Amino acid sequence: xxxxxxxxxxxxxxxxxxxxxxxxxxxxxxxxxxxxxxxxxxxxxxxxxxxxxxxxxxxxxxxxxxxxxxxxxxxxxxxxxxxxxxxxxxxxxxxxxxxxxxxxxxxxxxxxxxxxxxxxxxxxxxxxxxxxxxxxxxxxxxxxxxxxxxxxxxxxxxxxxxxxxxxxxxxxxxxxxxxxxxxxxxxxxxxxxxxxxxxxxxxxxxxxxxxxxxxxxxxxxxxxxxxxxxxxxxxxxxxxxxxxxxxxxxxxxxx
Amino acid sequence: xxxxxxxxxxxxxxxxxxxxxxxxxxxxxxxxxxxxxxxxxxxxxxxxxxxxxxxxxxxxxxxxxxxxxxxxxxxxxxxxxxxxxxxxxxxxxxxxxxxxxxxxxxxxxxxxxxxxxxxxxxxxxxxxxxxxxxxxxxxxxxxxxxxxxxxxxxxxxxxxxxxxxxxxxxxxxxxxxxxxxxxxxxxxxxxxxxxxxxxxxxxxxxxxxxxxxxxxxxxxxxxxxxxxxxxxxxxxxxxxxxxxxxxxxxxxxxxxxxxxxxxxxxxxxxxxxxxxxxxxxxxxxxxxxxxxxxxxxxxxxxxxxxxxxxxxxxxxxxxxxxxxxxxxxxxxxxxxxxxxxxxxxxxxxxxxxxxxxxxxxxxxxxxxxxxxxxxxxxxxxxxxxxxxxxxxxxxxxxxxxxxxxxxxxxxxxxxxxxxxxxxxxxxxxxxxxxxxxxxxxxxxxxxxxxxxxxxxxxxxxxxxxxxxxxxxxxxxxxxxxxxxxxxxxxxxxxxxxxxxxxxxxxxxxxxxxxxxxxxxxxxxxxxxxxxxxxxxxxxxxxxxxxxxxxxxxxxxxxxxxxxxxxxxxxxxxxxxxxxxxxxxxxxxxxxxxxxxxxxxxxxxxxxxxxx
Numbered sequence: 001x002x003x004x005x006x007x008x009x010x011x012x013x014x015x016x017x018x019x020x021x022x023x024x025x026x027x028x029x030x031x032x033x034x035x036x037x038x039x040x041x042x043x044x045x046x047x048x049x050x051x052x053x054x055x056x057x058x059x060x061x062x063x064x065x066x067x068x069x070x071x072x073x074x075x076x077x078x079x080x081x082x083x084x085x086x087x088x089x090x091x092x093x094x095x096x097x098x099x100x101x102x103x104x105x106x107x108x109x110x111x112x113x114x115x116x117x118x119x120x121x122x123x124x125x126x127x128x129x130x131x132x133x134x135x136x137x138x139x140x141x142x143x144x145x146x147x148x149x150x151x152x153x154x155x156x157x158x159x160x161x162x163x164x165x166x167x168x169x170x171x172x173x174x175x176x177x178x179x180x181x182x183x184x185x186x187x188x189x190x191x192x193x194x195x196x197x198x199x200x201x202x203x204x205x206x207x208x209x210x211x212x213x214x215x216x217x218x219x220x221x222x223x224x225x226x227x228x229x230x231x232x233x234x235x236x237x238x239x240x241x242x243x244x245x246x247x248x249x250x251x252x253x254x255x
Numbered sequence: 256x257x258x259x260x261x262x263x264x265x266x267x268x269x270x271x272x273x274x275x276x277x278x279x280x281x282x283x284x285x286x287x288x289x290x291x292x293x294x295x296x297x298x299x300x301x302x303x304x305x306x307x308x309x310x311x312x313x314x315x316x317x318x319x320x321x322x323x324x325x326x327x328x329x330x331x332x333x334x335x336x337x338x339x340x341x342x343x344x345x346x347x348x349x350x351x352x353x354x355x356x357x358x359x360x361x362x363x364x365x366x367x368x369x370x371x372x373x374x375x376x377x378x379x380x381x382x383x384x385x386x387x388x389x390x391x392x393x394x395x396x397x398x399x400x401x402x403x404x405x406x407x408x409x410x411x412x413x414x415x416x417x418x419x420x421x422x423x424x425x426x427x428x429x430x431x432x433x434x435x436x437x438x439x440x441x442x443x444x445x446x447x448x449x450x451x452x453x454x455x456x457x458x459x460x461x462x463x464x465x466x467x468x469x470x471x472x473x474x475x476x477x478x479x480x481x482x483x484x485x486x487x488x489x490x491x492x493x494x495x496x497x498x499x500x501x502x503x504x505x506x507x508x509x510x511x512x513x514x515x516x517x518x519x520x521x522x523x524x525x526x527x528x529x530x531x532x533x534x535x536x537x538x539x540x541x542x543x544x545x546x547x548x549x550x551x552x553x554x555x556x557x558x559x560x561x562x563x564x565x566x567x568x569x570x571x572x573x574x575x576x577x578x579x580x581x582x583x584x585x586x587x588x589x590x591x592x593x594x595x596x597x598x599x600x601x602x603x604x605x606x607x608x609x610x611x612x613x614x615x616x617x618x619x620x621x622x623x624x625x626x627x628x629x630x631x632x633x634x635x636x637x638x639x640x641x642x643x644x645x646x647x648x649x650x651x652x653x654x655x656x657x658x659x660x661x662x663x664x665x666x667x668x669x670x671x672x673x674x675x676x677x678x679x680x681x682x683x684x685x686x687x688x689x690x691x692x693x694x695x696x697x698x699x700x701x702x703x704x705x706x707x708x709x710x711x712x713x714x715x716x717x718x719x720x721x722x723x724x725x726x727x728x729x730x731x732x733x734x735x736x737x738x739x740x741x742x743x744x745x746x747x748x749x750x751x752x753x754x755x756x757x758x759x760x761x762x763x764x765x766x767x768x769x770x771x772x773x774x775x776x777x778x779x780x781x782x783x784x785x786x787x788x789x790x791x792x793x794x795x796x797x798x799x800x801x802x803x804x805x806x807x808x809x810x811x812x813x814x815x816x817x818x819x820x821x822x823x824x825x826x827x828x829x830x831x832x833x834x835x836x837x838x839x840x841x842x843x844x845x846x847x848x849x850x851x852x853x854x855x856x857x858x859x860x861x862x863x864x865x866x
Contacts, residue, residue, distance in 0.1 A: 007792040008787050008791070008792055021783060021787040022794070023793055024794055057787060058787075058790070059790070208794065214783075215794045215795055216795055217795055218794040218795050218798070243385075243386065243412065251837055251839055253834075253835070253837060253839075254795070254835070
């Protein structure tokens with residue numbers, strides 16, 4: 001049985017339908033990615049899973065239990081941690097305090113200390129800067145802090161919303177290496193939403209492509225990377241035209 | 256855009272016997288009237304007849320400067336935009352012949368049409384259409400000039416053969432200033448028997464053929480159609496089907512110069528539902544597929560309605576139905592029924608019509624493919640005067656039509672004035688009249704095969720009923736003869752299937768087989784909605800077509816259709832087409848019909864699996 005099963009969810013922002021009925025599943029300890037352009041509905045999917053948004057229709061099951069319509073804190077308790085887009089850390093708190101916030105719901109002091117060590121092992125820079133205000137750190141460091149904070153809740157599943165956003169290629173690679181390590185070593189399931197298709201496809205095992213609130217493709221990542229449409233529209237690999245430059249795009253087919 | 260007093264367009268002036276002359280008469284008569292509208296930056300912009308005339312004039316004169324001689328061909332490859340019409344008229348006014356190419360055609364198809372027609376000029380909408388010709392131009396010795404409408408992305412593009420449309424217009428303007436009388440002289444060059452335009456028809460056998468439509472053909476259609484359908488200067492159209500197809504060409508380009516209809520260009524195919532609500536056309540021509548869509552939209556809208564709304568809708572439709580029954584027998588409904596309909600319309604139907612943008616519509620036409628009689632009936636119950644038109648490219652569009660108040664479901668109406676219809680012993684429909692085309696360009700053999708003694712062999716099988724209405728059965732070559740020797744006309748069954756809101760199109764198979772089967776293309780929107788409402792999980796389109804619940808749903812629809820037919824005509828098995836076909840695919844026509852021949856080939860294995 002998959003760890004997460006999303007069935008027919010529809011989510012609205014006021015009168016606007018952001019997710020037009022999608023279904024997908026995530027296997028335990030896997031890395032799954034959802035790709036899509038701006039406004040495709042990627043963030044809404046994650047928000048719906050973590051309980052920040054409520055689906056109008058459809059069901060979400062986590063480890064066999066319905067979690068749609070549960071409050072976000074209950075969902076965190078069940079083991080899903082959400083790292084929102086845009087490195088939302090508490091700017092006026094120190095690194096250490098930020099990490100403590102991640103473990104807010106926990107009472108086991110020993111476990112928390114062990115996890116803090118693990119987190120520091122993944123992100124040594126956070127240990128070095130533990131007394132610094134989070135707001136004074138660089139974008140890459142804030143992203144690391146956001147991920148680290150989520151790990152402090154000891155999640156079974158991590159929802160990552162565009163961890164590469166606004167970061168230099170070197171930093172993106174560094175963060176992705178850590179994401180892979182967390183998945184391998186902690187067996188944490190990772191659901192990754194990205195615009196950086198290349199990074200996401202080479203990290204994840206299975207991918208979904210979301211367009212205008214609907215899934216148009218669902219395949220293992222190595223197959224997606226070979227797909228003609230994915231190559232042209234997501235990886236930017238184009239056939240050359242007779243003129244040498246080509247600005248127009250052919251129709252997407254998704255097959 | 257409220258409809259005030261209605262005015263009919265005047266007849267062609269004496270001596271006006273070609274499209275250019277009629278066009279110029281209209282430009283002079285209607286100079287300050289709106290000819291067309293285009294949506295730019297979110298606003299509908301008016302283009303007057305004077306402007307239309309000026310653009311056509313400059314285009315024509317510039318082409319002459321560049322070497323266009325009477326009888327030469329010039330091709331246009333573009334979606335429906337004002338430039339399409341400017342160039343079409345510009346080319347014809349200086350004695351040229353317009354060749355329309357489908358914007359969805361591949362470079363190879365473009366090469367065929369350009370090569371076969373020997374076109375000297377190629378009007379390209381944009382970069383995409385430009386790239387097609389650049390890829391194949393080495394093999395097109397007749398090509399002289401490429402003209403591009405939209406130069407976006409081409410600032411650094413230099414090529415001795417290419418120029419922008421603005422540059423062409425400038426050339427025409429200069430020529431006009433040098434010799435202001437040149438254009439009027441050129442207008443008189445083409446004669447009624449000269450070819451106004453070529454229409455390439457997608458041949459189901461062999462390469463496309465270029466039907467030659469003369470000026471006489473066009474004007475003949477004018478006289479006969481006008482006797483059965485009234486057109487007013489105040490009428491508004493929505494133009495969105497390809498202009499290179501005879502149907503849209505006839506309704507828009509010719510409807511404009513004949514009836515003064517105002518053409519409103521839809522922004523894109525995808526925006527048609529919004530555009531139609533904004534324009535709220537008074538005359539609306541569409542292919543059955545579009546009518547099916549509106550029907551599904553309205554029916555599904557009612558499914559989401561409350562109990563009371565549903566009751567009200569059913570009651571209103573019953574009243575509408577009773578009213579239309581009277582009208583279809585050319586009788587005025589009794590007063591109480593008319594009053595009831597007014598009420599039903601006011602309370603229910605009007606809102607529903609507004610929901611799809613048909614609240615102002617005065618006359619609807621369906622053509623280019625057979626439509627289910629049930630669908631016609633549905634629209635009549637809504638109080639919409641919907642007529643079916645039958646014709647072919649080779650008959651310059653309409654040959655038969657439902658006359659005003661003379662709609663008879665299941666028929667395609669009566670022969671237009673001046674048109675004769677005959678049925679051969681094999682049941683083939685023949686058409687004779689002044690709108691029958693001149694022949695296929697550079698193909699005397701095919702011409703001789705198609706037109707014999709002035710009779711156009713349509714390739715359609717049908718009959719003329721006791722009221723003189725023509726009933727179309729099917730394409731002669733599509734008739735299925737099962738291994739049991741039964742003759743079956745697949746399109747009757749297919750039309751019934753398409754009437755289901757969940758089925759977009761279907762191809763019935765069974766020639767030389769023991770029983771009938773079908774390949775079905777689902778209606779994506781509606782089936783997805785069904786899946787959502789019934790919590791059927793799916794990811795992609797493919798997985799949707801494989802969901803057992805969806806196959807059950809379609810099977811129920813097929814069974815409902817089966818009940819209407821004899822046992823040998825029932826469908827025993829079906830498969831859903833699991834890829835989304837787009838107009839770029841060979842399997843589908845630009846008007847979104849499944850092409851039997853290609854479908855049979857492409858899905859050979861799937862078809863075999865059903866036997």
